Amino acid sequence: MDVSTEQPEDWHEVELLMDLCFAPGRTALSSYRLREDVAPVRDLCLVLRESGVLRAAIRYWPVRVADHLVLLLGPIAVHPTAQGEGLGGWLMQESLSRARDAGWERVMLVGDAPYYSRFGFARLDGVEMPPPTNPDRVLGLELRDGAWVDITGPVSRAIGPAPAG
Template sequence: MYSISTETPADEYEVEALYDLCFAPGRTALSSYRLRDGVPRVADLCLSLRDEHRILLAAIRYWPVRIQEHQALLLGPIAVHPTAQGEGFGAMLMRDSLARARDSGWSRVLLVGDAPYYSRFGFFRLQGVDMPPPTNPDRILGLELGEDSWVGITGTVCRAA
């Protein structure tokens, strides 16, 4: 039995430790983290997945960003504990959090990641949307939660105001 719940302040240390385990402590040096500096997370979309013993197996976070005057969600990081990878927990968190985002009125999501993995959730390569360097443009992916919500949106992704 597994439970998905909204991350709480009490989860912070454990979630950060999971991210460090999965991505190494140097992860915060990535350019996408500059978009998160000083900006509160979208708390109702930051989720954790735990087993019946309350052991943290996976976590996902979202941050608000903008492209010109358009708002978007920056997905990530998402992590699954190495001992639980391949069990579908990441996919469970993706589907649950994206449904919550849609229900909350968000219309578009972006992330930096591998297209072959994220395309199964509907993500596609964004043309004309740039992340702060150094980011490989082929890894900038988007998902439309609303019809044609990425159509005509171009520019550099910036921190939310």
């Protein structure tokens, strides 16, 4: 398996993988509204290929919670023929390690707590995703101890460049 940073020419192939892995209408979710007209954090958007064939991909976007810059993880997708091989978990660990090394302090996502808790994610009380997001699915991870302490408020789009932080 080869991992690399997603390149602009990978975009259509990654979008096809996301369409294959997620229900129709995935782009109608509130997390997609936070990504509109905002550049992804390119150094953390990774693709995993086997013999040149796309097997998995992960993307990150900058968002704000109150006045704090936060990484929004997602989507992450593994081709159905490769699910259960640990590729998604490996991409999570690799990308989170890169985020920590780049100086990011905190990450959030919208997902299933039982799955993401194995990576250290826990429910973020007081962090409000746009409706109709279920608050129980708003999860966070500290890349630096104490990074989520006392951070509450609505999640909004990050405008401008995506510096580490």
